[in-house]
Every structure is written in C-alpha cells, then in structure tokens.
Amino acid sequence: MTTAATRSPEQRVRELGLAIPEDVAPAAHYELVTVHGGLLYLSGQLPRVDGRVAVTGCVGGGVSLEQAREGARWCRLRAMAVLRQALGSLDRVERVLKLQVFVHSDPAFTRHSDVADAASDLLVELFGSAGRAARTAIGAAQLPQGASVELDLIVASTAAVPSSKEPSHHAIHR
Helix, strand or coil, X not given: CCCCCCCCHHHHHHHHCCCCCCCCCXXXXXXXXXXXXXXXXXXXXXXXXXXXXXXXXXXCCCECHHHHHHHHHHHHHHHHHHHHHHHCCHHHCCEEEEEEEEEEECCCCCCHHHHHHHHHHHHHHHHHHHHCCEEEEEEECCCHHHECEEXXXXXXXXXXXXXXXXXXXXXXXC
C-alpha cells in the first residue's frame, strides 16, 4: 500500500486536486528559470489567474491576511508550473532550498510569515521533508503590477533538464 511518505509529488498534485497552470510565460525580457549546476533559480511569480494579477493592493490596508494567503497559493502554483516546464515532472525535484516571499504591506502589518506559510505548506505537502526550505518573508512598499504578494524559489534537482523541455524562455547554463 502507498503511504503519504512514498507517493510522488505528481501523485500528491492529483490527490490534492491542484490545478497547476500550463501557460506560464515571462511577462517581459527575463527568464522564468535559470538552471546551473543542478540548481534551478526561479524568477518571482505573481498571483496571476487567467492572465491577470488576481490579488492586488496593500496587505493590512485593504487586503486581508486571508486574501494575501490566497495570493501566495496562486504564486506557488505558478512556481510549480515553472518547475514542471523546466524538469518535465515535479518528481525530478530533489529539494527545495530557498523560498522568498515578498508582501506588499502596510507599515503596521507584521504577519508576513503567516502569508509565507500558505506557500510553505504546499511545498511540504508535495515534497515532504525535501520541501521544508530556508525561507525569508519580506514586507515591501510596492510589488510589480500592484500585486499583494510575490515569491521565488531555489530548487535542487539531480535530473538533467530534458532537451525537449528547454523552451526559449529558460536560460540553461551548464
């Protein structure tokens, strides 16, 4: 019998009913992910849904903690899409090394870590202890396109990036 500890990240995605986007592309002249020496450096992901930033505004000043957490959930799904595009499967993730979460927040707002928890929780659900990353949660005066939250990741993979999975928006450095 398969236990939670032995199920693959892709199996967990299906079990949790997660809808990982398939159309993630850079919004300008940058790379979604740069791969070097087995490490994947993901660009910042905004909470985009259907081509628009779904959660905008200042957390603690019009945007609630729960709305910001929902934005962090959308960001992490987009990050999973970038990983899947780069590696061909989330099963090729060896370890999540670093998670940074940026929160557009009111100066009085101090619960940045609570927003970041919404992203961290899924990483552990999908990757088990390999998803428990070093983390930084940062308050920001403003984020691109008025987003309430943005996150980026550094991930290790022992698998080579498949040549058929190297679209032009990935920078591959070996």
